[in-house]
Amino acid sequence: MRAQEPHPFPPPLPNEIVMRETLHLPYPPDQLWFNLTDSDLFNRLLRLPSLRTYLDRDGDLNLPSAEMRVAGLRLSRQSDPLVEWEAPRWFFRRREFSNSPWKSIVSLQTVVEVSGGSEATYEMRFLPQWWFKPLFGFGAFYIRSRIKRFLSEVVGGAAHLQSIREVPQPRRSIDYTSVAASLADYEPDSSALSLLLEWLAAAEERDLARIKPLRLAREFGIDYRALLRILLAGNRAGLFDLNWELVCPSCRGVASRSLGLAGVKPGYHCDACRLDLRANFDEAIEVTFAPSPSLCRAEQRDYCYGFPARAPHVLVQMTLEAGERRRLDGAPEGGYFVWTLPQQFREELFVGGSGVITITDGGLEFSGSQQAGLEVRNDTSQRTMFQLQEKLRLAECLTAARLTALQDFRELSAAQLLAPDIQLGIRNLTILFTDLKGSTEMYSRVGDVEAFDRVRQHFEALFEVIRSHQGGVVKTIGDSVMAVFAEPANAARAAVEMRERISATGLILKVGIHSGPCIAITQNELLDYFGATVNLAARIEALSGGEVIFSRAFFDSSGVAAALGERGGEMRWEDAALKGILAPVRIGRWIPDLSG
Numbered sequence: 001m002r003a004q005e006p007h008p009f010p011p012p013l014p015n016e017i018v019m020r021e022t023l024h025l026p027y028p029p030d031q032l033w034f035n036l037t038d039s040d041l042f043n044r045l046l047r048l049p050s051l052r053t054y055l056d057r058d059g060d061l062n063l064p065s066a067e068m069r070v071a072g073l074r075l076s077r078q079s080d081p082l083v084e085w086e087a088p089r090w091f092f093r094r095r096e097f098s099n100s101p102w103k104s105i106v107s108l109q110t111v112v113e114v115s116g117g118s119e120a121t122y123e124m125r126f127l128p129q130w131w132f133k134p135l136f137g138f139g140a141f142y143i144r145s146r147i148k149r150f151l152s153e154v155v156g157g158a159a160h161l162q163s164i165r166e167v168p169q170p171r172r173s174i175d176y177t178s179v180a181a182s183l184a185d186y187e188p189d190s191s192a193l194s195l196l197l198e199w200l201a202a203a204e205e206r207d208l209a210r211i212k213p214l215r216l217a218r219e220f221g222i223d224y225r226a227l228l229r230i231l232l233a234g235n236r237a238g239l240f241d242l243n244w245e246l247v248c249p250s251c252r253g254v255a256s257r258s259l260g261l262a263g264v265k266p267g268y269h270c271d272a273c274r275l276d277l278r279a280n281f282d283e284a285i286e287v288t289f290a291p292s293p294s295l296c297r298a299e300q301r302d303y304c305y306g307f308p309a310r311a312p313h314v315l316v317q318m319t320l321e322a323g324e325r326r327r328l329d330g331a332p333e334g335g336y337f338v339w340t341l342p343q344q345f346r347e348e349l350f351v352g353g354s355g356v357i358t359i360t361d362g363g364l365e366f367s368g369s370q371q372a373g374l375e376v377r378n379d380t381s382q383r384t385m386f387q388l389q390e391k392l393r394l395a396e397c398l399t400a401a402r403l404t405a406l407q408d409f410r411e412l413s414a415a416q417l418l419a420p421d422i423q424l425g426i427r428n429l430t431i432l433f434t435d436l437k438g439s440t441e442m443y444s445r446v447g448d449v450e451a452f453d454r455v456r457q458h459f460e461a462l463f464e465v466i467r468s469h470q471g472g473v474v475k476t477i478g479d480s481v482m483a484v485f486a487e488p489a490n491a492a493r494a495a496v497e498m499r500e501r502i503s504a505t506g507l508i509l510k511v512g513i514h515s516g517p518c519i520a521i522t523q524n525e526l527l528d529y530f531g532a533t534v535n536l537a538a539r540i541e542a543l544s545g546g547e548v549i550f551s552r553a554f555f556d557s558s559g560v561a562a563a564l565g566e567r568g569g570e571m572r573w574e575d576a577a578l579k580g581i582l583a584p585v586r587i588g589r590w591i592p593d594l595s596g
Contacts (some may be wrong), residue, residue: 029111033088101132115158170201186233189226285400318386320378433541437508469494512541
């Protein structure tokens with residue numbers, strides 16, 4: 001998003017004390033955005049006390065509020081009637097206080113794209129009580145120095161995002177030898193373990209409370225599976241807690257947290273958004289880790305709340321009075337979610353570079369416009385909080401669907417099971433079945449001992465391929481394997497490779513694949529999957545004569561066609577009648593080219 005004006009808010013009041021610092025930085029606005037708006041970091045640099053946060057009801061809105069306490073005494077109470085932003089352009093917050101030297105404090109961060117980078121500004125406006133204003137000069141120098149230091153941290157954070165990684169100073173002691181000994185049986189990657197322990201010794205407490213393996217691995221520049229295996233092994237050894245977090249799809253706040261999958265319930269509630277929600281493995285359940293006290297002690301404290309880094313999927317947040325209209329710079333053409341409170345409207349809209357989003361008593365409307373940018377209209381009779389949200393970005397979220405599909409999870413966390421009476425939906429999972437063709441005849445031809453050894457070696461090869469392509473083995477049934485993959489393209493690569501490897505041994509492998517919704521349950525002390533998608537995958541595999549066979553739904557999934565074409569081969573389509581399926585099913589047969 002870009003605009004000529006850096007923000008839509010009025011200039012300071014005559015009686016406000018203003019402090020402002022501006023830097024020209026060689027980074028684009030979107031790279032500075034989350035660092036510049038990290039008010040939690042700024043409050044820690046000011047050495048302010050930590051906060052006790054809660055929700056304060058103001059009419060039909062739930063507003064985040066907080067108290068600061070020193071020596072058990074309430075120093076001040078602050079509430080946020082206005083927290084607004086438009087990423088990556090501006091972030092505006094006005095705090096109102098009671099029991100404080102301040103009547104209000106406004107903070108405003110702006111980023112404007114300029115030639116060669118960005119112009120970043122941090123501005124604070126103080127409205128002191130009359131009796132405190134003469135004393136404010138004593139703290140002004142200190143606050144200005146903190147603003148300058150904060151901006152230097154922003155620069156460091158931007159450089160960090162370009163993989164300029166400096167070794168942080170340790171804050172706590174980690175017994176490397178003891179940890180290595182505890183994990184030795186799990187054969188951890190030594191370089192990944194060193195990076196993790198170094199990070200644990202120096203990390204901020206807020207980061208320790210929710211260790212996100214995918215994000216951390218990206219910062220380390222390593223394969224996330226090496227880091228995740230250490231964390232899963234550490235959980236089994238009592239070094240890390242594994243947290244199953246039920247997350248609100250709107251605010252992305254953690255509504256509830258459980259140390260075991262058995263504690264996850266289908267229904268949950270978000271107090272901030274006043275939503276009753278249903279859990280699913282794809283979006284609602286995120287998995288994080290935290291060090292146990294036996295590894296290191298770190299007390300989680302909040303120094304701020306309600307800022308963009310806590311809701312990275314929210315591009316725009318603002319509050320509109322009844323009848324108010326606001327203009328935004330616009331958004332790239334594509335699909336977005338629009339969310340409003342107190343109406344609790346959440347709809348998916350296709351938004352172009354210009355248009356009008358209208359909030360009515362009956363819902364949301366979008367219409368095109370000749371004028372550049374986006375206009376938001378509140379045509380209701382009540383004050384409304386509006387959010388424009390990107391579709392959920394899962395690149396750095398370890399969802400339950402992604403974790404439970406990995407072989408390392410199934411080996412290291414086999415005890416993590418749903419409660420016996422719980423069924424949770426998965427919106428999309430890829431199911432792969434294999435079977436050996438002619439295995440019964442092989443036992444008669446070569447004898448039980450030789451045949452059993454060949455089957456065992458075939459299982460070892462399949463398990464290795466499935467693990468290497470980020471899948472997991474759910475179970476084996478006779479000579480068959482049922483495996484799952486969170487990413488369909490990985491299943492495609494695994495299918496081609498496993499058929500090549502098994503064909504080289506003289507055995508013939510049948511493979512069937514399908515993608516779609518299913519249900520996760522606990523069955524026979526295993527995390528298992530049921531539903532029409534599983535049944536269809538099994539029926540498709542039964543049609544194979546030694547080819548890789550799959551449904552059209554699987555083939556149309558992102559990256560599958562390219563993955564199948566990486567090694568070349570022959571493609572055939574047909575309509576097949578499957579047992580128990582009323583209508584014919586379109587299936588593809590992929591016969592890889594084994595000549596090369």
